Amino acid sequence: MTRVFSGIQPSGDLHLGNYLGALVNWVGMQDRADCVYCVVDLHAITSPAEHDHATLPQRTLDAATVLLAVGVDPERSILFVQSHLHEHAECTWLFNCVAGFGELRKMPQFKEKSEGKGESVSVGLFDYPVLQAADILLYHADEVPVGEDQRHHIELARDIGQRFNHRFGDEVFTLPKAIHPPAAARVMDLQEPTNKMSKSTSSDKGIVNLLDDPKRIEKKFKSAVTDSATDIRYDRTEKPGVSNLLEILSAATDRDIPDLVTEYDGQGYGTFKGAVAEAVIEMVRPIQERHAELASDPGEIERLLKQGADRAREVAVPTLARAKAAIGLLPPSR
Structure with missing residues (x-):
């Protein structure tokens, strides 16, 4: 069965653009694919000015609650929090040693988000696409539903996976393709309808x-x-x-x-x-x-997220172990 991976940041309230542009399709894809859905909290801390450490735990829980409320089924799909699996960070480091500085510097989103910020731009923001590649490739995703603004990142993930496989002589990673579901709506800002409705830029x-x-x-x-x-x-x-x-x-x-x-x-x-x-x-x-x-029982949400993380780990752990072996890292003795 086709495997789909997608993630969403807990950087604010989920809105109509998130729902009609992505989440409706997340729910629909459960009928045809093996779906892995992630609340990507590590991505949410890449911009220091936008990162509120005091509210991030609750926002992460809120995002997961909304995903369940719109119809993500934790029995049919894997739903988990990114930081609950250290494999994402480990895999990112392996990919940092394969990705090129030049190709990351050319990423349109980095150029846009770093403009005018000088020395205050975090390495995390620069490295964001490599973490995204790890998110995707750890789960052998065949398809990644994205908007046009993310296509460059999926192409980079493919390039990193292909380069890793070729360099170390082992087909460790499945090469994903970006898909743009035909039903996805592009919802614009109600006050500035030439701009996309966005948590970070809309009033x-x-x-x-x-x-x-x-x-x-x-x-x-x-x-x-x-x-x-x-x-x-x-x-x-x-x-x-x-x-x-x-x-x-x-x-x-x-x-x-x-x-x-x-x-x-x-x-x-x-x-x-x-x-x-x-x-x-x-x-x-x-x-x-x-x-x-759902919100009346946060303990149940946390239980479902732990269940999802356990299921995600069953895929991510052997993938990372194979990648570490391919790259030549000595495994710990048992």
């Missing part, structure tokens, strides 16, 4: 969190940026705000955009925005109800 008004209450969701959609015209049509260039709302409504109702345009054109932006808000509120209602149920 509070521009981002709809999965756990926002109905009144808050309604208020955010009512204040969503559109344009000075009144027609409702899909055009990402001329009408980015309206087009974003159409995509969200389409995803929330499972209806085609042309049908929605036919229904709402001529009704005015107020009515249209209200319909989008109502559809999103209904879509997230069962998630919020399930989340409340």
